[in-house]
Amino acid sequence: MKKKTEARRLAIREAAGQVFKELGFEGTSMAEVAQRLGYSKATLYSYFDSKEALFYEVLMDSTNSQMDEIFQIIEKPLVNLRKDLEVLGEKITELLYSEEVMAVRRLLLSEAGRKNELGLKCYQAGPAQFLSAISQSLQNAMGRGLLRQSDPEVAALHMRALLEAEWIDHFLFSTSKSESKIKIRATTGRAVEAFLLAYGVPMSKP
Template structure:
């Protein structure tokens, strides 16, 4: 309220820039570890060095700091997502499996997961931040799959009524159980191998469904 110096990196010298980095890093670490409410500004300053005054100078207030941290995080995730494609030149099973595994790995990343949890609890307070995360994270993932499905349908490999809906379903199948378990039973261990077999099984289910094929043809080997 006093000055506009609390905006985005206002003419900061080399020292200030370093402090800003340190503050952002410390804040990210602590927010992720303890959540927004339970992280105190003193904690952050303690870890980052410097003083609370600097923090207020640079970020305005606690929420401003949080916003800055999350925006940076979003940028990082965005880059990570850019690497994930479903390679259409392989068969559907291989393509979906490799994509699914990559997607699930990303979600198992402690950092990303913690951000997810924080945003869930903070979504009311910061809808814009939550929305941005949603768009660059889950939404682009779904879009990638949808694109692949559309492409595979066009080339006659798959038969997909509604690619977007099918993509949602696919992502849900491979992620939900793990996400919900980790959200609600945080102390339960995550079994990486189990996750992988789950992804593979999900892909087969997604491809073939559970209905008895109407023409008996393939005996299970």
């Protein structure tokens, strides 16, 4: 019975994900999702108590595996500073500019100001956790003398901004789709270079 329940819950999330992409958050109704599946609205509400709850789980489905991989990287102490930051930066950029996450980000942007509680919940589940974890990693590196002493949270924000610098306008104006690993590696390398120019420890002169 449990397997059947989980299978139905997954089917609902998958169908809802497609409807959200097609119609946006406001344009999507529980009735529409139910119709796509051939279920009653009562069945949907027995699994998800609101459209917001359903949207949140769809978001988590699209990002969980990649987020777990990124957190595993962040939890390891930075050793080879440039290389480790590049590996982390590539994974973050791959996540942010994957087709699935770009679609979710566009949905959230389109609903900005109308569903603040949903936006806050999504922020707390993703970006806020990343910011906290990266801040701790950078603070550890600062404590070991690998980076200059500074506010680690601000440094983490600067790092994320640099990673997105060559992508954000194309995303906002929908001028490109997700890109190749080669381009991601190149843009990440330039972002890390700029970050280390700002936060790296100057080499002492002989």
